[in-house]
Amino acid sequence: MISPKLTVNDNSIELEGLKFRELINVREFISRLAQDYDAKCGKLNKSENLMTVECNGNNAKLYFEIKTERIKKPKTEKKEEKKQTKEQKQEEQQKETKEQQKEEKSNS
Template sequence: MEVEGLKFRKLVNVRNFISKLASDYDAKCGKLNKSENLMTVECSGSNAKLYFEIKTERIRKPKVEKKEKKESENKKSEESADKQQEEKKQ
């Protein structure tokens, strides 16, 4: 069984996920090994052997939103300025 696409924000959630799966298969897990961008755990039991590789990545907020906000604010201010000019002309 291979699972991809799961994302965890905290290490506690990763440990809970691993321990839950290990308990489902009656397996005991070894130590969580950490490197720069990969964590590995091996669990083994009488009927199953589980191996987990977890890639770590930093979650960053996208900077695009700030630019979009500034552009929308500029458009709003331009629109309000245009409306004021039209009102003055009338």
């Protein structure tokens, strides 16, 4: 996992690499930072791939740009794993039946 990257310029701080799975987690992160600087935030503006919020306080002005990204789980791996487990089970069953047949022959 990539760790967050923090860049400090003249009067701005850029933070990259934080990922949130839920929108409420984004809102909580913004509200915590705003509380630290006694700033009040405006409305969360959403577009297709970007969310923006501006927070203003006596001593600070905060601006957040959050890029949205859809998280997709790879489905092919699961199918391959299922196939492998099925094949392994079939092989084990075949081995067991062969062993049973050998035992029956030796007992006869």
